[in-house]
Structure formats: structure tokens, C-alpha cells
Amino acid sequence: MSLIKLERGFNRFGDVLGWIASVLFIMLMFNVVYDVVMRYAFNDVSIGMQEMEWHLFSVVFLLGVPYAIRTSGHVRVDVIYENLSVRTRAIIDIAGVVFLLLPFCLLVAWYGINYAHESYELGETSGDPGGLPYRWIIKSTISLSFFCMAVSGIGMLLNSINRLINPLHPELGKEAKSSNTQGELS
Numbered sequence: 148m149s150l151i152k153l154e155r156g157f158n159r160f161g162d163v164l165g166w167i168a169s170v171l172f173i174m175l176m177f178n179v180v181y182d183v184v185m186r187y188a189f190n191d192v193s194i195g196m197q198e199m200e201w202h203l204f205s206v207v208f209l210l211g212v213p214y215a216i217r218t219s220g221h222v223r224v225d226v227i228y229e230n231l232s233v234r235t236r237a238i239i240d241i242a243g244v245v246f247l248l249l250p251f252c253l254l255v256a257w258y259g260i261n262y263a264h265e266s267y268e269l270g271e272t273s274g275d276p277g278g279l280p281y282r283w284i285i286k287s288t289i290s291l292s293f294f295c296m297a298v299s300g301i302g303m304l305l306n307s308i309n310r311l312i313n314p315l316h317p318e319l320g321k322e323a324k325s326s327n328t329q330g331e332l333s
Contacts, residue, residue: 150309157302161217164295168211175203194277202285209292213299216248237310244304252297259290 178200185191215221228236267283 154305161299165214194275198279213295216299237307240307244300248300252293256290256293263287
């Protein structure tokens with residue numbers, strides 16, 4: 148199996164997470180609209196629906212970050228990064244994934260398991276009457292999302308390795324074309 152095919156598999160995983168986050172965002176939007184209509188039109192407030200808003204927002208954010216990593220939509224200093232060669236960007240991405248992203252994500256995922264397990268063991272629920280039960284579910288998404296970020300990071304690592312060793316990689320082809328075009332213009 149080539150590294151490009153393996154990278155595509157990891158990218159599909161990130162795409163699925165992006166799709167799930169999108170669907171959950173639509174659910175969040177409907178939840179907020181329902182909550183606002185019920186509050187202002189019918190003077191009826193549901194604590195459970197209000198808590199569902201922040202639960203959905205949390206999951207959208209937590210599952211959206213791995214998708215952002217997959218699509219290179221994450222935060223970085225683009226002023227410097229974009230002016231570097233593809234090869235230099237690939238080396239920076241490899242170092243960032245190996246020394247920063249993967250250790251941090253795996254550490255948070257590992258310690259988050261105990262956080263969710265403790266919540267489960269205690270039978271933790273909302274502190275508000277009418278709130279949502281099973282607080283461990285939302286707490287378990289922390290570990291899940293950081294594990295998913297690590298998986299997206301592996302996809303980013305494979306992409307960077309492919310950019311270094313495979314001259315036919317799509318991004319390297321773009322740089323070669325742009326340098327040829329600039330050479331023809333001068």
C-alpha cells in the first residue's frame with residue numbers, strides 16, 4: 148500500500164468527522180431556534196434544551212478541529228509559512244506533528260479517559276433541575292476528539308512525508324508549475 152493511499156484513508160476519516168460536525172451544527176441551530184421561540188413566544192424555558200446547546204456546541208468544536216487539521220484550516224503563522232518552499236513547509240509540519248501535536252493529543256486523550264470514567268462512576272448529572280443526565284457522555288468526547296486529532300495529525304504527517312519523497316504529489320506539482328510559469332514570464 149502506498150503512502151498516498153494511506154494518506155487518503157486518513158483524509159477520509161477527517162472528512163467523515165467534518166460531515167458529522169456539520170450535521171451536529173445544523174442540529175445546534177435548530178436547538179437554538181427552538182429555545183428562542185419557546186422562551187420569547189411561549190415564555191417556556193427548558194434547562195435540558197439549554198444544556199443541549201452547549202453540549203452540541205462542544206461536540207461540533209471538538210470534532211471540527213480534527214477536520215480543520217485535515218484541511219489545513221488550523222491556526223498557524225501564515226505570513227511566514229506561506230512564503231516558504233513546499234519542502235520546508237513539509238519539514239515544519241513533520242516536526243510539528245511528531246513533537247507537538249501527537250504527544251499533546253495523546254496525553255489529553257489518555258488523561259481524559261479517567262475524567263470521563265470518574266464522571267460515569269459517580270453517576271454525574273446536571274446540577275440544575277431538569278438538566279441533562281449522563282454528564283460522562285459529553286466528558287468522553289474530550290478523549291474521543293483528541294484521539295481523532297491525533298489520527299488527523301497522522302494524516303498530516305503522511306501528507307508531509309509524501310510531499311518530501313513523492314515528486315508527483317499534487318502539492319509539489321503545483322509548485323513546479325508555478326516556478327515554470329514564473330520562469331517563462333521573466
